[in-house]
Amino acid sequence: MMFTAMVALWLPPASAAPPRVLHDALVRAGPEAVVHRFESGSSARYFSVVRVGGAKNWPTRETFVFARRASPTHVGGNEHEWVSFWRDCDATLRGTEKQASGCFASSQNLTNVRSPRETNWAHNTALLWDAGAVYALGGRDNPTHHRVRDGAYSRTYETQSRLDAAARASAPSTRRLPPPEDLRGTPALRGAHAGCVEKRPQFAPNCEFDGRFSLARLGSTYHLFARANLVGEKGARGHFGGRFVQSAASTTSPRGPFGAFSVVDVPGFRAPFARALNVYFAAVTSNPADPDNSLVALFPLRDEGLAILGLGVSCDGKRFSRLAVLANTTDAGDFRTADHPADGVLVDDTSQTALFFVHRNVPSIGNVTGPSALTRIPITLSSLRAFTRSQLPAGCPRRP
Numbered sequence: 001m002m003f004t005a006m007v008a009l010w011l012p013p014a015s016a017a018p019p020r021v022l023h024d025a026l027v028r029a030g031p032e033a034v035v036h037r038f039e040s041g042s043s044a045r046y047f048s049v050v051r052v053g054g055a056k057n058w059p060t061r062e063t064f065v066f067a068r069r070a071s072p073t074h075v076g077g078n079e080h081e082w083v084s085f086w087r088d089c090d091a092t093l094r095g096t097e098k099q100a101s102g103c104f105a106s107s108q109n110l111t112n113v114r115s116p117r118e119t120n121w122a123h124n125t126a127l128l129w130d131a132g133a134v135y136a137l138g139g140r141d142n143p144t145h146h147r148v149r150d151g152a153y154s155r156t157y158e159t160q161s162r163l164d165a166a167a168r169a170s171a172p173s174t175r176r177l178p179p180p181e182d183l184r185g186t187p188a189l190r191g192a193h194a195g196c197v198e199k200r201p202q203f204a205p206n207c208e209f210d211g212r213f214s215l216a217r218l219g220s221t222y223h224l225f226a227r228a229n230l231v232g233e234k235g236a237r238g239h240f241g242g243r244f245v246q247s248a249a250s251t252t253s254p255r256g257p258f259g260a261f262s263v264v265d266v267p268g269f270r271a272p273f274a275r276a277l278n279v280y281f282a283a284v285t286s287n288p289a290d291p292d293n294s295l296v297a298l299f300p301l302r303d304e305g306l307a308i309l310g311l312g313v314s315c316d317g318k319r320f321s322r323l324a325v326l327a328n329t330t331d332a333g334d335f336r337t338a339d340h341p342a343d344g345v346l347v348d349d350t351s352q353t354a355l356f357f358v359h360r361n362v363p364s365i366g367n368v369t370g371p372s373a374l375t376r377i378p379i380t381l382s383s384l385r386a387f388t389r390s391q392l393p394a395g396c397p398r399r400p
């Protein structure tokens with residue numbers, strides 16, 4: 001009798017909700033380590049780690065790190081932004097032999113602030129290496145704003161020399177030029193795109209695309225991830241909160257055309273959405289432990305009692321698994337997390353680890369004052385593979 005009663009005491013009630021996140025699902029192959037500390041006042045944020053090369057038109061293998069920069073003299077940095085990159089990095093983001101002083105020794109600009117359109121493009125740019133080219137997509141849509149903001153444009157760098165030429169053209173010495181050809185054509189995406197969700201009344205029903213984009217390939221499909229603002233209610237400091245992620249797919253190219261958006265599904269973080277639930281963006285990439293079948297996404301997520309960089313997997317870019325905690329973060333105010341994941345993952349073949357990168361202390365986010373630094377978190381490929389197999393949503397192809 002006594003024994004039965006004790007067992008009953010230990011059983012969780014049948015109605016208990018499953019945990020929203022899995023805390024210890026990923027096995028680290030080593031501690032989180034600082035890769036680079038940025039100089040005080042550096043505006044670099046929205047990092048993308050992009051491994052290129054091995055293609056006929058672009059044979060040299062190397063790793064690029066892209067980041068958004070902003071003029072520190074502009075509050076919030078929203079109006080004078082550009083994309084810059086570091087190159088010659090190895091998988092751990094140390095320098096290669098060619099650049100012994102390290103991969104962060106000197107950066108080049110990919111864009112300049114010479115036109116509002118180019119500045120607008122740099123605000124939320126996603127970068128993807130695919131089949132011999134670097135694809136980039138960026139731009140907000142807000143036609144009523146005093147500056148040109150009329151949608152997202154796609155750019156393609158098919159060779160290393162095209163990227164070099166873009167860097168040369170954006171040097172400060174270059175005289176004022178008209179916006180590049182590709183920003184004068186047809187946008188890849190407008191705010192009125194099918195399915196796009198924007199509840200903030202100053203933009204609704206059109207999406208502004210204020211958060212950063214991410215592009216990822218799975219099989220022959222290109223998935224685009226964008227900011228969805230799910231809550232229109234005004235708080236004491238304005239219209240924000242309820243930031244979330246929506247995705248659209250293209251079976252043609254990373255440039256689109258993209259099908260309709262739908263808000264992604266992350267178990268534990270579903271409608272009805274509250275202002276306090278914020279997924280600032282998704283950084284999505286091919287899953288290095290399961291490249292043919294799934295994507296891996298990193299979500300900077302803040303909810304009541306929770307601030308994490310969550311890792312989830314998906315086989316369709318729409319339904320994600322429950323999240324594992326890649327790293328903990330903190331609430332920096334205004335429902336933003338103080339730290340962001342970098343977009344992209346590198347693989348260290350020798351140690352069989354997936355290397356994820358985290359931007360600690362994102363400058364000009366909320367009340368962040370700590371030193372801005374990029375860190376590396378090594379996760380064993382076997383652990384990521386086990387997580388993927390056990391957590392991929394129902395209906396995904398499963399391998400033995």
Ligand SMILES: *[C@@H]1O[C@H](CO)[C@@H](O)[C@H](O)[C@H]1NC(C)=O
Nearest residue numbers: 107108109112113170171172
């Ligand atoms: C990049 O652009 C910024 C803004 O125009 C400029 O201040 C900076 O000097 C440029 N850097 C390089 C390496 O061209």
Ligand SMILES: *[C@@H]1O[C@H](CO)[C@@H](O)[C@H](O)[C@H]1NC(C)=O
Nearest residue numbers: 023024308325326327328329
């Ligand atoms: C994050 O914090 C939780 C709760 O304190 C802890 O259990 C977990 O181990 C932490 N995870 C990581 C990856 O630091």
Ligand SMILES: *[C@@H]1O[C@H](CO)[C@@H](O)[C@H](O)[C@H]1NC(C)=O
Nearest residue numbers: 331332333334335366367368
């Ligand atoms: C930053 O803001 C958050 C949310 O308002 C608050 O919980 C936290 O204590 C603040 N941190 C600092 C260092 O002021």
